[in-house]
């Protein structure tokens with residue numbers, strides 16, 4: 683089994699851009715590559731799980747998502763960081779075209795992408811984490827049985843300050859608050875490494 687860090691993409695690794703799909707709009711957030719590198723070095727698998735309803739809405743194609751992930755991997759590589767796998771949900775339950783308009787199991791806060799990832803590489807949940815900038819990321823991670831952290835980039839600061847209604851999410855539906863809030867992904871990485879050190883000591 684693999685200890686795994688699951689990461690949301692937009693607002694967590696890269697700057698939040700509405701329906702991001704063009705390489706030139708992809709900007710890594712400060713400290714994000716370093717955070718991922720620290721996880722790499724500590725022996726975590728790093729897995730991206732991202733809702734991409736822009737595909738369902740016809741704003742861009744699945745191929746664009748895949749190409750963007752290749753580009754992101756190249757940017758990360760330049761800083762010695764590595765994502766082991768990317769999973770995306772191209773669906774939307776009621777907005778969308780053709781087969782993409784579906785109530786799927788992969789769209790966060792549901793856990794289908796986590797199950798897919800675990801099918802490809804079994805997850806050691808007690809030592810695994812979900813990090814994102816929205817409550818639906820935290821909900822999904824908690825539902826799957828992971829530790830959770832909210833990051834203050836993207837929508838994270840606003841969510842933390844309980845103005846989630848404005849982002850279209852219902853905080854009343856949050857049954858599992860996150861275990862940690864960090865201003866940046868690097869803060870979250872440091873917290874994860876501390877957590878793991880403490881668990882190693884007490885075991």
Ligand SMILES: [Mg+2]
Nearest residue numbers: 690692693815
């Ligand atoms: Mg996000």
Ligand SMILES: [Zn+2]
Nearest residue numbers: 771773786788
């Ligand atoms: Zn889906």
